[in-house]
Amino acid sequence: MSQFLEDDNQEEELFEHHSFTVDPGQEMTRIDKWLCDRIANASRTKVQAAIEADCVLVNDRSIKNNYKIKPGDKIRVLLPEPPRDTEVYGEDLPLDILYEDAHLLVLNKAAGMVVHPGFNNYSGTLVNALVYHFGQLPQKDAYHRPGLVHRIDKDTSGLLVIGKTEFTLSHLGKQFYEHSIHRRYWALVWGDVKEDEGTIRGQLARDLKDRRKSKHYDDPEIGKLAITHYKVLERYHFCTLVECRLETGRTHQIRAHMTHLGHPLFSDEMYGGRDIRKESALPRYKQFIANAFEIMPRQALHAKELGFVHPQSQEWKQFDCPLPEDFQQLLEKIRTYTGALYS
Numbered sequence: 281m282s283q284f285l286e287d288d289n290q291e292e293e294l295f296e297h298h299s300f301t302v303d304p305g306q307e308m309t310r311i312d313k314w315l316c317d318r319i320a321n322a323s324r325t326k327v328q329a330a331i332e333a334d335c336v337l338v339n340d341r342s343i344k345n346n347y348k349i350k351p352g353d354k355i356r357v358l359l360p361e362p363p364r365d366t367e368v369y370g371e372d373l374p375l376d377i378l379y380e381d382a383h384l385l386v387l388n389k390a391a392g393m394v395v396h397p398g399f400n401n402y403s404g405t406l407v408n409a410l411v412y413h414f415g416q417l418p419q420k421d422a423y424h425r426p427g428l429v430h431r432i433d434k435d436t437s438g439l440l441v442i443g444k445t446e447f448t449l450s451h452l453g454k455q456f457y458e459h460s461i462h463r464r465y466w467a468l469v470w471g472d473v474k475e476d477e478g479t480i481r482g483q484l485a486r487d488l489k490d491r492r493k494s495k496h497y498d499d500p501e502i503g504k505l506a507i508t509h510y511k512v513l514e515r516y517h518f519c520t521l522v523e524c525r526l527e528t529g530r531t532h533q534i535r536a537h538m539t540h541l542g543h544p545l546f547s548d549e550m551y552g553g554r555d556i557r558k559e560s561a562l563p564r565y566k567q568f569i570a571n572a573f574e575i576m577p578r579q580a581l582h583a584k585e586l587g588f589v590h591p592q593s594q595e596w597k598q599f600d601c602p603l604p605e606d607f608q609q610l611l612e613k614i615r616t617y618t619g620a621l622y623s
Contacts, residue, residue, distance in 0.1 A: 301352070393405065395431040429449060429453045435581075436582065440583070441586060448591045463526045467522050468607075470553060480541060484503045508526060508537045547579055576607065
Protein backbone atom coordinates (compact mmCIF):
# COMPACT_ATOMS: atom_id res chain seq x y z
CA MET A 281 0.00 0.00 0.00
CA SER A 282 1.29 3.45 -0.88
CA GLN A 283 2.44 5.94 1.74
CA PHE A 284 -0.30 8.29 0.54
CA LEU A 285 -3.01 5.84 1.56
CA GLU A 286 -1.45 5.08 4.92
CA ASP A 287 -1.23 8.75 5.91
CA ASP A 288 -4.88 9.45 6.72
CA ASN A 289 -3.90 12.60 8.61
CA GLN A 290 -3.36 14.38 5.30
CA GLU A 291 -6.07 16.99 4.92
CA GLU A 292 -8.34 17.58 1.99
CA GLU A 293 -7.44 21.25 1.48
CA LEU A 294 -3.74 20.33 1.14
CA PHE A 295 -4.47 18.68 -2.16
CA GLU A 296 -5.71 19.95 -5.50
CA HIS A 297 -8.24 17.57 -7.00
CA HIS A 298 -8.97 17.24 -10.72
CA SER A 299 -11.28 14.94 -12.68
CA PHE A 300 -11.17 14.42 -16.44
CA THR A 301 -12.91 12.23 -18.99
CA VAL A 302 -10.88 11.82 -22.17
CA ASP A 303 -12.65 12.99 -25.34
CA PRO A 304 -13.82 10.34 -27.86
CA GLY A 305 -11.52 11.71 -30.58
CA GLN A 306 -8.38 11.92 -28.43
CA GLU A 307 -5.24 10.30 -29.87
CA MET A 308 -3.18 8.03 -27.63
CA THR A 309 -0.81 10.29 -25.67
CA ARG A 310 1.41 9.88 -22.63
CA ILE A 311 -0.62 10.80 -19.60
CA ASP A 312 2.06 12.99 -17.98
CA LYS A 313 2.25 15.21 -21.06
CA TRP A 314 -1.55 15.27 -21.43
CA LEU A 315 -2.07 16.37 -17.83
CA CYS A 316 0.58 19.11 -18.06
CA ASP A 317 -1.40 20.66 -20.90
CA ARG A 318 -4.58 20.74 -18.77
CA ILE A 319 -3.52 21.60 -15.22
CA ALA A 320 -2.32 25.14 -14.58
CA ASN A 321 1.22 25.47 -13.20
CA ALA A 322 1.75 21.71 -13.20
CA SER A 323 5.25 20.74 -14.36
CA ARG A 324 5.96 17.36 -15.88
CA THR A 325 8.16 16.51 -12.90
CA LYS A 326 5.33 17.34 -10.52
CA VAL A 327 2.83 15.24 -12.47
CA GLN A 328 5.24 12.31 -12.68
CA ALA A 329 5.82 12.47 -8.93
CA ALA A 330 2.06 12.38 -8.38
CA ILE A 331 1.77 9.32 -10.63
CA GLU A 332 4.56 7.54 -8.74
CA ALA A 333 2.77 8.27 -5.45
CA ASP A 334 -0.46 6.69 -6.75
CA CYS A 335 -2.11 10.11 -6.77
CA VAL A 336 -3.21 9.71 -10.39
CA LEU A 337 -5.83 7.07 -11.11
CA VAL A 338 -7.17 6.03 -14.50
CA ASN A 339 -10.46 4.18 -14.33
CA ASP A 340 -9.85 3.82 -10.55
CA ARG A 341 -6.47 2.10 -11.10
CA SER A 342 -2.87 3.17 -10.56
CA ILE A 343 -0.81 3.70 -13.71
CA LYS A 344 2.79 4.39 -14.74
CA ASN A 345 4.26 7.54 -16.26
CA ASN A 346 4.37 6.01 -19.73
CA TYR A 347 0.66 5.12 -19.72
CA LYS A 348 -1.05 6.34 -22.88
CA ILE A 349 -4.54 7.70 -22.44
CA LYS A 350 -7.43 6.36 -24.51
CA PRO A 351 -10.83 7.83 -25.40
CA GLY A 352 -13.27 7.46 -22.51
CA ASP A 353 -10.61 7.11 -19.81
CA LYS A 354 -11.72 8.61 -16.50
CA ILE A 355 -8.79 10.32 -14.76
CA ARG A 356 -8.55 11.50 -11.14
CA VAL A 357 -5.61 13.60 -9.96
CA LEU A 358 -4.46 14.71 -6.51
CA LEU A 359 -1.46 17.04 -6.43
CA PRO A 360 0.45 17.59 -3.17
CA GLU A 361 0.52 20.72 -1.06
CA PRO A 362 2.05 23.95 -2.37
CA PRO A 363 5.74 24.73 -1.79
CA ARG A 364 6.54 25.31 1.87
CA ASP A 365 8.08 28.71 1.19
CA THR A 366 4.74 30.12 0.00
CA GLU A 367 4.15 33.33 1.92
CA VAL A 368 0.82 33.77 3.68
CA TYR A 369 -0.54 37.32 3.60
CA GLY A 370 -2.87 38.80 6.18
CA GLU A 371 -6.39 39.71 5.11
CA ASP A 372 -8.92 41.84 6.95
CA LEU A 373 -11.57 39.13 7.35
CA PRO A 374 -14.07 39.01 10.23
CA LEU A 375 -13.47 36.61 13.11
CA ASP A 376 -16.12 35.49 15.58
CA ILE A 377 -13.96 35.27 18.71
CA LEU A 378 -15.68 33.74 21.75
CA TYR A 379 -12.73 33.89 24.15
CA GLU A 380 -9.26 35.40 24.08
CA ASP A 381 -6.35 35.91 26.46
CA ALA A 382 -2.60 36.35 26.09
CA HIS A 383 -2.10 32.64 25.36
CA LEU A 384 -4.92 31.46 23.11
CA LEU A 385 -8.24 32.27 21.54
CA VAL A 386 -11.37 30.25 20.82
CA LEU A 387 -13.44 31.18 17.79
CA ASN A 388 -16.52 30.13 15.88
CA LYS A 389 -15.54 29.36 12.29
CA ALA A 390 -18.20 30.15 9.74
CA ALA A 391 -19.22 27.50 7.23
CA GLY A 392 -17.60 28.11 3.86
CA MET A 393 -14.27 29.36 5.23
CA VAL A 394 -11.24 27.18 4.55
CA VAL A 395 -9.03 26.90 7.64
CA HIS A 396 -5.60 27.19 6.03
CA PRO A 397 -4.18 27.99 2.56
CA GLY A 398 -3.84 25.25 -0.03
CA PHE A 399 -4.19 24.80 -3.77
CA ASN A 400 -6.93 27.09 -5.13
CA ASN A 401 -7.31 28.55 -1.62
CA TYR A 402 -4.36 30.89 -1.17
CA SER A 403 -6.58 33.66 0.20
CA GLY A 404 -9.77 34.11 2.17
CA THR A 405 -8.80 31.47 4.73
CA LEU A 406 -8.91 31.55 8.50
CA VAL A 407 -5.12 31.65 8.58
CA ASN A 408 -5.10 34.77 6.37
CA ALA A 409 -7.43 36.40 8.90
CA LEU A 410 -5.30 35.30 11.86
CA VAL A 411 -2.14 36.72 10.30
CA TYR A 412 -3.88 40.06 9.74
CA HIS A 413 -5.36 40.35 13.23
CA PHE A 414 -2.57 38.81 15.30
CA GLY A 415 0.59 39.09 13.23
CA GLN A 416 3.19 36.38 13.68
CA LEU A 417 1.75 33.30 15.36
CA PRO A 418 3.72 30.13 16.11
CA GLN A 419 3.18 27.03 13.98
CA LYS A 420 3.74 23.39 14.73
CA ASP A 421 4.99 22.44 11.27
CA ALA A 422 6.23 23.93 8.00
CA TYR A 423 2.86 24.02 6.23
CA HIS A 424 2.09 27.67 7.01
CA ARG A 425 -0.66 26.99 9.53
CA PRO A 426 0.20 29.51 12.27
CA GLY A 427 -1.62 28.98 15.55
CA LEU A 428 -3.40 25.84 14.38
CA VAL A 429 -3.43 22.60 16.33
CA HIS A 430 -6.58 21.20 14.72
CA ARG A 431 -8.98 22.02 11.93
CA ILE A 432 -12.52 21.46 10.73
CA ASP A 433 -13.66 21.12 7.14
CA LYS A 434 -14.47 24.12 4.98
CA ASP A 435 -18.23 23.57 5.11
CA THR A 436 -18.34 22.57 8.77
CA SER A 437 -19.07 25.37 11.23
CA GLY A 438 -18.07 25.74 14.84
CA LEU A 439 -15.37 25.85 17.47
CA LEU A 440 -11.61 26.02 17.00
CA VAL A 441 -8.87 26.84 19.51
CA ILE A 442 -5.84 28.83 18.32
CA GLY A 443 -2.50 28.98 20.13
CA LYS A 444 -0.81 32.37 20.44
CA THR A 445 2.50 31.20 21.93
CA GLU A 446 4.89 28.33 21.27
CA PHE A 447 4.19 26.89 24.72
CA THR A 448 0.43 27.02 24.22
CA LEU A 449 0.70 25.41 20.80
CA SER A 450 2.82 22.56 22.16
CA HIS A 451 0.62 22.03 25.22
CA LEU A 452 -2.61 21.96 23.20
CA GLY A 453 -0.99 19.73 20.60
CA LYS A 454 -0.13 17.21 23.31
CA GLN A 455 -3.74 17.22 24.56
CA PHE A 456 -4.98 16.46 21.06
CA TYR A 457 -2.37 13.73 20.68
CA GLU A 458 -3.48 12.16 23.96
CA HIS A 459 -7.18 12.50 22.98
CA SER A 460 -7.95 14.41 26.18
CA ILE A 461 -9.64 17.27 24.31
CA HIS A 462 -13.44 17.35 24.69
CA ARG A 463 -15.19 17.69 21.31
CA ARG A 464 -18.88 17.29 20.57
CA TYR A 465 -20.50 17.87 17.19
CA TRP A 466 -24.13 18.02 16.15
CA ALA A 467 -24.97 16.36 12.85
CA LEU A 468 -28.17 15.79 10.92
CA VAL A 469 -28.00 12.42 9.19
CA TRP A 470 -30.19 10.56 6.75
CA GLY A 471 -32.43 7.78 8.00
CA ASP A 472 -33.76 6.68 11.39
CA VAL A 473 -30.68 5.67 13.40
CA LYS A 474 -31.52 2.34 15.00
CA GLU A 475 -29.74 2.62 18.35
CA ASP A 476 -30.22 5.54 20.74
CA GLU A 477 -26.46 5.61 21.23
CA GLY A 478 -23.40 3.68 20.18
CA THR A 479 -19.74 3.69 19.20
CA ILE A 480 -18.18 3.40 15.76
CA ARG A 481 -14.66 1.97 15.94
CA GLY A 482 -12.41 1.06 13.04
CA GLN A 483 -9.59 2.15 10.78
CA LEU A 484 -9.91 5.27 8.63
CA ALA A 485 -7.87 5.79 5.46
CA ARG A 486 -8.32 7.28 2.02
CA ASP A 487 -11.02 5.71 -0.11
CA LEU A 488 -9.40 3.74 -2.94
CA LYS A 489 -12.08 4.87 -5.38
CA ASP A 490 -12.12 8.54 -4.44
CA ARG A 491 -9.11 9.85 -2.54
CA ARG A 492 -10.83 13.05 -1.55
CA LYS A 493 -12.80 10.91 0.89
CA SER A 494 -12.03 8.84 3.97
CA LYS A 495 -13.38 5.33 4.40
CA HIS A 496 -13.88 2.90 7.28
CA TYR A 497 -11.80 -0.30 7.10
CA ASP A 498 -11.80 -3.29 9.46
CA ASP A 499 -8.21 -4.27 8.60
CA PRO A 500 -5.96 -2.97 11.45
CA GLU A 501 -3.07 -2.66 8.97
CA ILE A 502 -4.89 0.03 7.00
CA GLY A 503 -5.00 3.66 8.06
CA LYS A 504 -5.34 4.71 11.71
CA LEU A 505 -7.78 3.89 14.46
CA ALA A 506 -10.79 6.21 14.64
CA ILE A 507 -13.45 6.19 17.36
CA THR A 508 -16.71 8.14 17.35
CA HIS A 509 -19.36 7.93 20.07
CA TYR A 510 -22.85 9.00 18.96
CA LYS A 511 -26.15 9.71 20.69
CA VAL A 512 -29.56 10.39 19.16
CA LEU A 513 -31.01 13.80 20.06
CA GLU A 514 -34.12 13.96 17.84
CA ARG A 515 -35.82 11.70 15.30
CA TYR A 516 -37.67 13.01 12.23
CA HIS A 517 -38.79 9.80 10.45
CA PHE A 518 -36.53 10.25 7.41
CA CYS A 519 -33.54 11.79 9.23
CA THR A 520 -32.04 12.00 12.72
CA LEU A 521 -30.23 14.66 14.72
CA VAL A 522 -27.26 13.10 16.50
CA GLU A 523 -24.51 14.26 18.82
CA CYS A 524 -21.04 12.88 18.02
CA ARG A 525 -18.21 12.83 20.54
CA LEU A 526 -14.78 12.37 19.03
CA GLU A 527 -12.29 10.17 20.83
CA THR A 528 -9.87 10.54 17.92
CA GLY A 529 -9.63 13.25 15.28
CA ARG A 530 -9.14 11.85 11.79
CA THR A 531 -9.84 13.55 8.49
CA HIS A 532 -13.62 13.56 7.75
CA GLN A 533 -14.09 11.23 10.74
CA ILE A 534 -17.76 11.94 11.46
CA ARG A 535 -18.68 12.15 7.78
CA ALA A 536 -17.00 8.81 7.01
CA HIS A 537 -18.22 7.05 10.17
CA MET A 538 -21.86 8.00 9.76
CA THR A 539 -21.69 6.96 6.09
CA HIS A 540 -20.28 3.60 7.19
CA LEU A 541 -23.20 3.28 9.61
CA GLY A 542 -25.55 3.80 6.66
CA HIS A 543 -26.51 7.35 7.66
CA PRO A 544 -24.56 9.94 5.64
CA LEU A 545 -24.81 13.56 6.72
CA PHE A 546 -27.72 15.50 5.29
CA SER A 547 -26.66 17.60 2.29
CA ASP A 548 -23.10 16.18 2.29
CA GLU A 549 -22.53 15.91 -1.46
CA MET A 550 -19.13 14.19 -1.22
CA TYR A 551 -20.50 11.32 0.88
CA GLY A 552 -23.87 10.89 -0.84
CA GLY A 553 -25.87 13.16 1.42
CA ARG A 554 -27.36 15.11 -1.48
CA ASP A 555 -29.09 11.98 -2.80
CA ILE A 556 -32.72 11.92 -1.69
CA ARG A 557 -33.15 8.78 0.36
CA LYS A 558 -36.07 6.36 0.05
CA GLU A 559 -39.55 7.69 -0.57
CA SER A 560 -41.47 8.85 2.48
CA ALA A 561 -45.21 8.72 3.04
CA LEU A 562 -45.05 12.36 4.11
CA PRO A 563 -46.73 14.73 1.65
CA ARG A 564 -44.68 16.50 -1.08
CA TYR A 565 -41.57 14.77 0.26
CA LYS A 566 -39.24 15.34 -2.69
CA GLN A 567 -40.13 19.00 -2.98
CA PHE A 568 -39.63 19.46 0.75
CA ILE A 569 -36.14 17.91 0.60
CA ALA A 570 -35.22 20.08 -2.39
CA ASN A 571 -36.24 23.15 -0.40
CA ALA A 572 -34.26 21.90 2.60
CA PHE A 573 -31.13 21.58 0.45
CA GLU A 574 -31.54 25.22 -0.56
CA ILE A 575 -31.62 26.26 3.10
CA MET A 576 -28.47 24.28 3.86
CA PRO A 577 -26.42 23.51 0.74
CA ARG A 578 -23.55 22.13 2.87
CA GLN A 579 -23.11 19.15 5.15
CA ALA A 580 -25.19 19.50 8.31
CA LEU A 581 -22.29 19.37 10.77
CA HIS A 582 -21.41 21.81 13.55
CA ALA A 583 -18.58 21.70 16.10
CA LYS A 584 -20.72 22.62 19.10
CA GLU A 585 -18.61 21.93 22.21
CA LEU A 586 -14.89 22.21 22.87
CA GLY A 587 -13.09 21.67 26.18
CA PHE A 588 -9.42 21.55 27.19
CA VAL A 589 -6.97 22.30 29.99
CA HIS A 590 -5.70 25.87 29.71
CA PRO A 591 -1.93 25.50 29.13
CA GLN A 592 -1.01 28.38 31.44
CA SER A 593 -3.56 28.31 34.28
CA GLN A 594 -4.17 24.54 34.16
CA GLU A 595 -7.90 25.28 34.54
CA TRP A 596 -10.48 23.35 32.53
CA LYS A 597 -12.03 25.56 29.84
CA GLN A 598 -15.21 24.50 28.05
CA PHE A 599 -17.15 26.31 25.36
CA ASP A 600 -20.54 25.81 23.71
CA CYS A 601 -21.33 27.36 20.35
CA PRO A 602 -24.98 27.73 19.23
CA LEU A 603 -26.02 26.29 15.89
CA PRO A 604 -25.57 28.71 12.98
CA GLU A 605 -28.62 30.24 11.36
CA ASP A 606 -28.81 27.85 8.39
CA PHE A 607 -28.71 24.80 10.67
CA GLN A 608 -31.37 26.27 12.98
CA GLN A 609 -33.64 27.14 10.05
CA LEU A 610 -33.26 23.62 8.66
CA LEU A 611 -34.21 21.98 11.95
CA GLU A 612 -37.18 24.31 12.46
CA LYS A 613 -38.43 23.52 8.97
CA ILE A 614 -38.08 19.77 9.53
CA ARG A 615 -39.73 19.89 12.95
CA THR A 616 -42.68 21.78 11.55
CA TYR A 617 -42.93 19.43 8.56
CA THR A 618 -42.79 16.19 10.56
CA GLY A 619 -44.42 17.40 13.78
CA ALA A 620 -41.49 15.91 15.73
CA LEU A 621 -41.04 16.83 19.38
CA TYR A 622 -37.68 17.31 21.08
CA SER A 623 -36.78 14.09 22.88
